[in-house]
Amino acid sequence: MSVRVGEKAPExxxxxxxxxxxxxxxxxxxxxxxxxxxxxxxxxTFV
Amino acid sequence: xxxxxxxxxxxxxxxxxxxxxxKAWLQTPRKKGGIExxxxxxxxxxxxxxxxDYGVLxxxxxxxxxxxxxxxxxxxxxxIQVNNLPxxxxxxEALRLLDAFQxxxxxxxxxxxxxxxxxxxxxxxxxxxxFEKHAK
Numbered sequence: 001m002s003v004r005v006g007e008k009a010p011e012x013x014x015x016x017x018x019x020x021x022x023x024x025x026x027x028x029x030x031x032x033x034x035x036x037x038x039x040x041x042x043x044x045t046f047v
Numbered sequence: 048x049x050x051x052x053x054x055x056x057x058x059x060x061x062x063x064x065x066x067x068x069x070k071a072w073l074q075t076p077r078k079k080g081g082i083e084x085x086x087x088x089x090x091x092x093x094x095x096x097x098x099x100d101y102g103v104l105x106x107x108x109x110x111x112x113x114x115x116x117x118x119x120x121x122x123x124x125x126x127i128q129v130n131n132l133p134x135x136x137x138x139x140e141a142l143r144l145l146d147a148f149q150x151x152x153x154x155x156x157x158x159x160x161x162x163x164x165x166x167x168x169x170x171x172x173x174x175x176x177x178f179e180k181h182a183k
Contacts (some may be wrong), residue, residue: 002102005127009118010100014061016090017069025059025088027122034056034149035118036141039092039103039111041132043064043072044080 009037048086050138054145055120058087063098063110066091103129117144 003009013026027035051058062069069089075081090097092111098104103114115136117126126144130136147158156168159177169177 003100003116003124003127005124007124008122009116009124010097012090012097012100014090014092014097015066016061016088017066017073018088019086020070020073022066022070023088025090027118030057030059030118031122032120034054034120034145036051036056036058036145037061037116037118038059038136039061039098039101039114041105041108041110041112042062043068044075 050142051145054142054149056145059090060087061090061092061097061111063092063095063104065093105132115141117141117148119148 009027011027013024015022015024017023018025027037048058064072066089069091072081073085073089074083076083092098095104095109095111098111101114101116103111105112110132112132113130113134113136115126115128116124119125125148128136128140143163146164147162150156150158150164150168154168156170158168162168167177167181
């Protein structure tokens with residue numbers, strides 16, 4: 001599956017780190033706001 | 048980050064590392080290759096499902112390539128950039144895209160090649176005027 005412009009972004013909910021704490025974040029949390037979502041290969045490399 | 052906040056935009060980063068790796072990276076000083084002080088969420092796509100959903104999973108290595116998705120307030124994808132592994136992205140370009148889409152949303156104009164905030168955009172109803180003024 002892939003993503004196309006003009007279509008809904010696939011929903012996602014993932015654990016992660018937010019301001020130093022472990023936290024779960026969903027795409028839904030950003031409804032009503034713009035979002036720059038980016039992927040990178042590995043920690044400790046450049047992004 | 049404040050430049051994104053000023054534009055009513057969040058920033059979220061995802062890799063296939065674990066959240067523990069993220070935490071270690073966040074605690075590593077910048078001069079040691081870390082990202083200490085980073086304010087936006089780093090999410091762990093440990094099962095690689097989300098990377099696959101977004102079409103950025105490199106099957107051979109199991110990591111995500113450098114994909115960027117600009118998502119509007121309704122959850123619709125407005126722009127996509129995907130770079131292969133060796134090349135990084137440009138924050139200014141992400142901000143330019145945000146400015147351009149917000150300009151379009153607010154004023155109904157379209158933003159031609161090289162448009163940046165402060166430059167004149169094209170009114171679709173009167174495109175001829177723009178070309179008259181700007182075409183070389």
